[in-house]
Amino acid sequence: MQKKIILTGDRPTGKLHLGHYVGSLQNRVKLQNDYEQFILIADLQALTDNAENPEILGKNIIEVALDYLAVGIDPKISTIFLQSQIRELTELTFYFLNLVTVARLQRNPTVKTEIKQKNFGTSIPVGFFVYPISQAADITLFKANLVPVGEDQLPMIEQANEIVRKFNSLYKPVFTQAQALVPKDAGRLPGIDGQAKMGKSLGNAIYLSDDADTLNKKIMSMFTDPTHLRVEDPGKIEGNTVFTYLDYFAPDKKIVQEMKEHYQKGGLGDVKVKKYLNEILQEILNPIRERREHYSKDLDFVKNIIKSGTQKAQERADKTMQEVRQAMKLDYF
Amino acid sequence: MQKKIILTGDRPTGKLHLGHYVGSLQNRVKLQNDYEQFILIADLQALTDNAENPEILGKNIIEVALDYLAVGIDPKISTIFLQSQIRELTELTFYFLNLVTVARLQRNPTVKTEIKQKNFGTSIPVGFFVYPISQAADITLFKANLVPVGEDQLPMIEQANEIVRKFNSLYKPVFTQAQALVPKDAGRLPGIDGQAKMGKSLGNAIYLSDDADTLNKKIMSMFTDPTHLRVEDPGKIEGNTVFTYLDYFAPDKKIVQEMKEHYQKGGLGDVKVKKYLNEILQEILNPIRERREHYSKDLDFVKNIIKSGTQKAQERADKTMQEVRQAMKLDYF
Numbered sequence A, B: 001m002q003k004k005i006i007l008t009g010d011r012p013t014g015k016l017h018l019g020h021y022v023g024s025l026q027n028r029v030k031l032q033n034d035y036e037q038f039i040l041i042a043d044l045q046a047l048t049d050n051a052e053n054p055e056i057l058g059k060n061i062i063e064v065a066l067d068y069l070a071v072g073i074d075p076k077i078s079t080i081f082l083q084s085q086i087r088e089l090t091e092l093t094f095y096f097l098n099l100v101t102v103a104r105l106q107r108n109p110t111v112k113t114e115i116k117q118k119n120f121g122t123s124i125p126v127g128f129f130v131y132p133i134s135q136a137a138d139i140t141l142f143k144a145n146l147v148p149v150g151e152d153q154l155p156m157i158e159q160a161n162e163i164v165r166k167f168n169s170l171y172k173p174v175f176t177q178a179q180a181l182v183p184k185d186a187g188r189l190p191g192i193d194g195q196a197k198m199g200k201s202l203g204n205a206i207y208l209s210d211d212a213d214t215l216n217k218k219i220m221s222m223f224t225d226p227t228h229l230r231v232e233d234p235g236k237i238e239g240n241t242v243f244t245y246l247d248y249f250a251p252d253k254k255i256v257q258e259m260k261e262h263y264q265k266g267g268l269g270d271v272k273v274k275k276y277l278n279e280i281l282q283e284i285l286n287p288i289r290e291r292r293e294h295y296s297k298d299l300d301f302v303k304n305i306i307k308s309g310t311q312k313a314q315e316r317a318d319k320t321m322q323e324v325r326q327a328m329k330l331d332y333f
Helices: A018-031 A043-047 A054-071 A087-097 A102-107 A109-117 A131-141 A151-170 A212-220 A241-249 A253-265 A270-296 A299-327 B018-031 B043-047 B054-071 B087-097 B102-107 B109-117 B131-141 B151-170 B212-220 B241-249 B253-265 B270-296 B299-327
Strands: A005-010 A036-041 A078-082 A146-148 A179-181 B005-010 B036-041 B078-082 B146-148 B179-181
Touching: A005 A018, A005 A131, A018 A036, A018 A054, A018 A146, A036 A054, A036 A299, A043 A054, A043 A131, A054 A078, A054 A270, A054 A299, A078 A299, A087 A131, A087 A299, A087 B087, A102 A109, A109 A131, A109 A151, A131 A151, A131 A299, A151 A179, A212 A270, A241 A253, A241 A270, A253 A270, A270 A299, B005 B018, B005 B131, B018 B036, B018 B054, B018 B146, B036 B054, B036 B299, B043 B054, B043 B131, B054 B078, B054 B270, B054 B299, B078 B299, B087 B131, B087 B151, B087 B299, B102 B109, B109 B131, B109 B151, B131 B151, B131 B299, B151 B179, B212 B270, B241 B253, B241 B270, B253 B270, B270 B299
Parallel strands: A005 A036, A005 A146, A036 A078, A146 A179, B005 B036, B005 B146, B036 B078, B146 B179
Antiparallel strands: none
């Protein structure tokens, strides 16, 4: 039986961090054996709100690819490719633009929220406004069956599937609808400052590429319970980032449970808990750092991985677009 | 010195008519000797509001090309090409989407008017909404210096030039601004029913491919002065379509002047004026019909003209896109 296809990816606007690891990278490493996985480095999508600084993308494409290899994405079985090099994505987007109304886009909750977050005001770039359509092209061009997304991205999958239904009924059944794959235990890792989201732009991220010393310093500066002033005082667990991280990463849940009780009772200092978290995270990040180090020494090799992944993606794109053009009766020559 | 470049074209939604002839075709035949002329058969643009019936485009692509050859467009010096086969147009459109805001598109007067005309209501396809951006890609991909348009299309050129300025200042000066070429004497030919516009969908058009008999019948049914009931009655010239046509097409303006005076005084019947117009139009359309007849017998030849024109356009597109990708730092491989 043919393996089902997964489409996933990241915008190359910076190195990847622990939030990405928890939210998706870990999962991709697991899934790559059972699915055919296409991993998109989404530089075209990143352009929609970075049109003024395309050079930051170029630099980060390699960083993101290094992060992939570092966490254990295997380029022999997963296809890592570069969005901007698959011209068919822009072509398919163009055709899809005719299948969606302006009013429908305006109702998309994800777009609404993101427009608010990005403070575009009334100056929303059209490219950003239409990006659900471009994302539908990403998904459908590779005939993805599964798209791993967070809860907040579910409306994007719905939009893509609407386009699929419209296309199939207008022309020919070229596409299949995709299913959202919302990881069960992958919540959202907070930033080290306790903010709900870890983000490049928020300056509160632990990067997969942070060295041991940087990681240690970040953990030591982590937000805990601001009212927990002396070791002997009782401390709070809720909203205490260090414990949230321990819940995610500690292999021995029993020890964490004991520490929590101790902390709440009083007599357990922040530094001690942080040191424990540091041990655990160093152990997780060590092999990732080592692989990153290893690949960093041969960037040509990394570039070739992206290049050959892109070639493979191109072949798939060509195949789908042949069907698309035939279905749309645009195959004149 | 290098010839200046003209970009022009038509949507392949039907055969071309006398309105097209007066408004642009005539001009293209004249201009093709002094300019490098790219003539776009705009099937992609036609898709924006014909997504449901792509097959009508396929049929009409040949009809439009036949009309071009019939009026005297010389494929040896003018480049006739098919929009949908130049994928770089969709790619460039995609990049341009990031350089325009949604608010700016909403202010475009041409789009506003056309949305009203087409009765989209709130269901405007996104593809239609963004078509000024796609048109900017058509113009700039071929580095057109001149774009022949009607007055009502001037905001489209302004939009394209805004994009050019934005692109050039953000990245590199790849593009030059285009000038609108508004033909001086090419007003708008009314329909045979006296309506201001001749249109396929209005059923009031004289096609370049109409045979002698059809042409004669259409002229005989033309709207004149509805109060001019008897030959001896005085008749009105204003709004009298037959005289409007004579103003456009009669080679001898003196005869037309005399006829007008006679008609206004009374004693000149509609049929007589119509017969005179018929003579003139038959003489204009005869050689066009003959050439059309000639080419119709060898459709493979016509297809090859489109094909080799498209190849030439493709070479030009490749060249421009290389510069674009370099300027945008998207030339990774």
